[in-house]
Amino acid sequence: MSLPYTKTERVNLSTAEVMLACGDPEGLNILAEMFAGFGVHTPRRCLTGAEARTSINERILNLIVVDSALQDQTGYDFIHWLRRCDVAPNCYAPVILLTGHTKPSQIFKGRDAGASFVVRKPVAPMVMMQRILWLLNDQRKFVTSPGYCGPDRRVKALGPPVGMKGRRHDDLSAEVGAASTPNLGQDEIDALFKPKAVI
Amino acid sequence: MSTARIFTVENQLAKLADRPGGKTVAEHVRAAEIRVQGVRDVTLASLVEKAEAMAAAVSAGKNGSDPKAFDTIYDISNAIFGLAGTFGLKGLAEAAFSLCDLADSFRGGESVNWPSIDVHVDGIRLLASLGDKAEAAGADTILEGLRRVRARVLPNG
Numbered sequence: 280m281s282l283p284y285t286k287t288e289r290v291n292l293s294t295a296e297v298m299l300a301c302g303d304p305e306g307l308n309i310l311a312e313m314f315a316g317f318g319v320h321t322p323r324r325c326l327t328g329a330e331a332r333t334s335i336n337e338r339i340l341n342l343i344v345v346d347s348a349l350q351d352q353t354g355y356d357f358i359h360w361l362r363r364c365d366v367a368p369n370c371y372a373p374v375i376l377l378t379g380h381t382k383p384s385q386i387f388k389g390r391d392a393g394a395s396f397v398v399r400k401p402v403a404p405m406v407m408m409q410r411i412l413w414l415l416n417d418q419r420k421f422v423t424s425p426g427y428c429g430p431d432r433r434v435k436a437l438g439p440p441v442g443m444k445g446r447r448h449d450d451l452s453a454e455v456g457a458a459s460t461p462n463l464g465q466d467e468i469d470a471l472f473k474p475k476a477v478i
Numbered sequence: 479m480s481t482a483r484i485f486t487v488e489n490q491l492a493k494l495a496d497r498p499g500g501k502t503v504a505e506h507v508r509a510a511e512i513r514v515q516g517v518r519d520v521t522l523a524s525l526v527e528k529a530e531a532m533a534a535a536v537s538a539g540k541n542g543s544d545p546k547a548f549d550t551i552y553d554i555s556n557a558i559f560g561l562a563g564t565f566g567l568k569g570l571a572e573a574a575f576s577l578c579d580l581a582d583s584f585r586g587g588e589s590v591n592w593p594s595i596d597v598h599v600d601g602i603r604l605l606a607s608l609g610d611k612a613e614a615a616g617a618d619t620i621l622e623g624l625r626r627v628r629a630r631v632l633p634n635g
Binding site: 285287288289290291292293294295302303304305306308309312313314315316317318341342348368371372373377379380400401402403404405407408411412414415416417418420421422423424425431 | 481482483484485486487488489490491492494495496497498499500501502503504507508510511512513514516517520521524552553555556557559560561562564571575578579582
């Protein structure tokens with residue numbers, strides 16, 4: 280996974296509001312220590328889906344980390360609720376779903392629930408930080424539809440599958456038609472680039 | 479909500495992370511590793527407790543007092559898998575993962591094989607109590623036995 284950050288670049292998570300939800304107290308404790316190391320002050324800690332829903336309604340959150348197993352419900356169900364709860368901006372917040380014993384179907388289940396990222400345990404601090412850095416650069420649009428609410432599940436912008444018509448309004452045809460206007464002149468091309476001062 | 483909407487959402491996390499201050503990525507990771515290692519002992523102690531709780535759940539399942547025993551066994555084993563893996567206890571993590579496979583299959587309708595559960599729980603209790611010393615104490619032998627049991631009970635799993 281290529282990252283937009285290097286190890287020497289600075290990241291400031293000290294003012295980020297983070298919610299950590301995990302049904303296992305020791306697992307939650309590890310997550311809290313990890314995020315304290317990342318500079319996050321007093322993340323909201325939740326053992327149950329009920330506590331997590333209360334946090335969603337009480338404060339604006341910038342990052343949500345949810346384990347697949349909460350004490351009173353699954354993390355999948357919580358994320359499914361979150362994406363449809365209409366509590367803006369929290370319902371659009373980036374969500375990292377942590378899974379333990381995982382079948383491929385559960386990865387898809389997490390993605391389809393609306394998670395921004397699914398991470399398989401055990402999660403080392405470096406892996407968690409990599410996923411956070413990826414989310415910092417995440418420019419995916421948000422989708423709400425009867426069947427799905429969450430970030431666009433198509434991570435790669437490769438266009439529609441070969442031989443199929445794209446469903447996005449801005450999908451372009453693979454076939455290039457004949458030019459409909461004259462070629463740009465050099466001045467017009469130059470004008471497309473923003474001039475920048477050189478210090 | 480009757481039609482699909484696709485729209486842009488401002489990445490607030492990115493805006494906050496770009497504020498002056500903070501630490502380098504490497505410093506954050508190092509600090510997090512140190513803090514996680516700080517809860518190692520208390521976490522390893524909890525693994526022993528979880529293994530004992532799992533043994534109790536198996537007993538309740540076998541005598542019929544807990545109809546959802548496999549859910550409990552699965553949840554505890556799943557938690558052990560995550561915690562053990564965090565601290566490099568690979569043998570314990572593998573044994574817990576294998577028990578998750580069994581419990582998940584049995585609660586999903588496969589014919590129940592309690593002896594396979596028993597041998598896994600015994601192995602997990604032993605590995606949890608040995609902690610870091612498990613590798614030297616012959617964890618491979620225990621794991622090899624558990625792999626054979628799992629392969630026999632779930633040949634297609």
